[in-house]
Amino acid sequence: MITTFESLKRISSKNIVSPKGFTATGIHCGIKHKKKDLAILVSEVPANVAGVFTTNVIKAAPLVLTKQVVKEYGKMQALIVNSGNANACTGTQGYKDAETMQQLTAEKLGIAKELVGVSSTGVIGEIMNMEPIAKGIAEITPNATLEGAIDFAQAILTTDTVTKNTAYSVVIDDKEVVIAGVAKGSGMIEPNMATMLAYVTTDADIEQQALQQLLKEVTDVTFNAITVDGDTSTNDTVLVLANGLAGNATLTPAHPEWETFKAAFHAVSQDLSKMIAKDGEGATKLIEVKVEGAVTDEEARKIAKTVVGSPLVKTAIFGCDANWGRIICAVGYSGATVDPTDVKIQIGSTSVVEKGEPVPFSEEELIVYLKQNEVKIAVSLNQGEGYSTAWGCDLTYDYVQINATYRS
Incomplete structure (x- = not known):
């Protein structure tokens, strides 16, 4: 659009x-x-x-x-x-x-x-x-x-x-x-x-x-x-x-x-x-996930929302942990069509996965990026023309506190 x-x-x-x-x-x-x-x-x-x-x-x-x-x-x-x-x-x-x-x-x-x-x-x-x-x-x-x-x-x-x-x-x-x-x-x-x-x-x-x-x-x-x-x-x-x-x-x-x-x-x-x-409860970061190359836009949207909604991805972003394994795991269980040997993942401008395999990157530089208040993740699948973007936030200690005491 x-x-x-x-x-x-x-x-x-x-x-x-x-x-x-x-x-x-x-x-x-x-x-x-x-x-x-x-x-x-x-x-x-x-x-x-x-x-x-x-x-x-x-x-x-x-x-x-x-x-x-x-x-x-x-x-x-x-x-x-x-x-x-x-x-x-x-x-x-x-x-x-x-x-x-x-x-x-x-x-x-x-x-x-x-x-x-x-x-x-x-x-x-x-x-x-x-x-x-x-x-x-x-x-x-x-x-x-x-x-x-x-x-x-x-x-x-x-x-x-x-x-x-x-x-x-x-x-x-x-x-x-x-x-x-x-x-x-x-x-x-x-x-x-x-x-x-x-x-x-x-x-x-x-x-x-x-x-x-x-x-x-x-x-x-x-x-x-x-x-x-x-x-x-x-x-x-x-x-x-x-x-x-x-x-x-x-x-x-x-x-x-x-x-x-x-x-x-x-x-x-x-x-x-x-x-x-x-402005998610207790949030410190906005997370944006873009997916391209999915079979359809609907499948791209499904993957993007699965990644941005993953509690493990959200907590990794909160902790500034460049744990891309959590991202590719969410891609895999999204229910969309995925060829594991064709997945590419970027965090910011840093490529962390190519053809489904890890690529060398500077952990220290990526941690600096993850400390920003907006974090962008890009997933490329090479399966079709499907494209979508989803947004979410990190999962923090404050989220638990806010919701544990909502009626108190």
């Missing part, structure tokens, strides 16, 4: 209210002890919406509700999000609470409840305390400022250490079109999807079905190409709202500038994916 164009321009302010007609904010309503825990995103007009959701059979109540909005209506004007409680595995009461959040938000904004999406993230298996949420929805007031966008980004966080924002602009039909994104995700990340929430806003006029198909295609090579710990959550959601206020001619794959929009959309998704991988 092409990901760079001369017309692609990254916006320095990078926030979800950069596209025309969007407002947002986040507040502390009382779900958490002190930190912001309630966020709202609103479009000036109903927007075409696309969504992808967790593959976990156990799905949180707000996700079920929001998926229904996307599938049955294809439009969304507002999104209400809480952190601190996932509202998952909460039965009939959980679904009623998600509906209450939807209804209260709709009443506040004076719109149909079918135009409101709901997301939740946090602890699984606890009934929502609706009193602070209801009070918070009554008080929250979205705006189009940078501060509002920052507050939104902060209010959706759980164990994240940083907010995750990005935005790009392109020119389509002589109109500036902006695509922006915000996400949360730090642990329980093995998207297909995982404990991650990502929201993309754009003022592009784009056909809803085309938007849904584009999101699915891009998700496969971005959000579904990252892993932190191999766990797939109950709440994972990516939503895209396109309100059409840029004034361009309606985008479909037949539009002459479709590839330009697609590139910017891909760039937003990839930026957020890498930010999530880099």
Whole structure:
């Protein structure tokens, strides 16, 4: 997939209210002890919406509700999000609470409840305390400022250490079109999807079905190409709202500038994916694994995710140990077609395996490279044209500590 164009321009302010007609904010309503825990995103007009959701059979109540909005209506004007409680595995009461959040938000904004999406993230298996949420929805007031966008980004966080924002602009039909994104995700990340929430806003006029198909295609090579710990959550959601206020001619794959929009959309998704991988719980390094020469792209993706998700590879990177045996081992058990005599592996610019056999390299120089905060691994298979990239992070002592005390 092409990901760079001369017309692609990254916006320095990078926030979800950069596209025309969007407002947002986040507040502390009382779900958490002190930190912001309630966020709202609103479009000036109903927007075409696309969504992808967790593959976990156990799905949180707000996700079920929001998926229904996307599938049955294809439009969304507002999104209400809480952190601190996932509202998952909460039965009939959980679904009623998600509906209450939807209804209260709709009443506040004076719109149909079918135009409101709901997301939740946090602890699984606890009934929502609706009193602070209801009070918070009554008080929250979205705006189009940078501060509002920052507050939104902060209010959706759980164990994240940083907010995750990005935005790009392109020119389509002589109109500036902006695509922006915000996400949360730090642990329980093995998207297909995982404990991650990502929201993309754009003022592009784009056909809803085309938007849904584009999101699915891009998700496969971005959000579904990252892993932190191999766990797939109950709440994972990516939503895209396109309100059409840029004034361009309606985008479909037949539009002459479709590839330009697609590139910017891909760039937003990839930026957020890498930010999530880099901010893995306790992480000190971002790991990138590129696989080329696989039988198919799908097999390349399988190998890349297997390598970047291997606990032994992750701990070796954390310990700055140039133990390439762990990498080739993961390649071998990935389930993809591999000829052991044709495997080549590079760590950074250093070749460590050629034709499936070790080659001399400077251990000392490679250790220096492994001390950087981004480590790149390249695997060549010589089996076909398949190519893919996956991102993850190292596995540290802090990951164990964070997750051992998550509910404490």
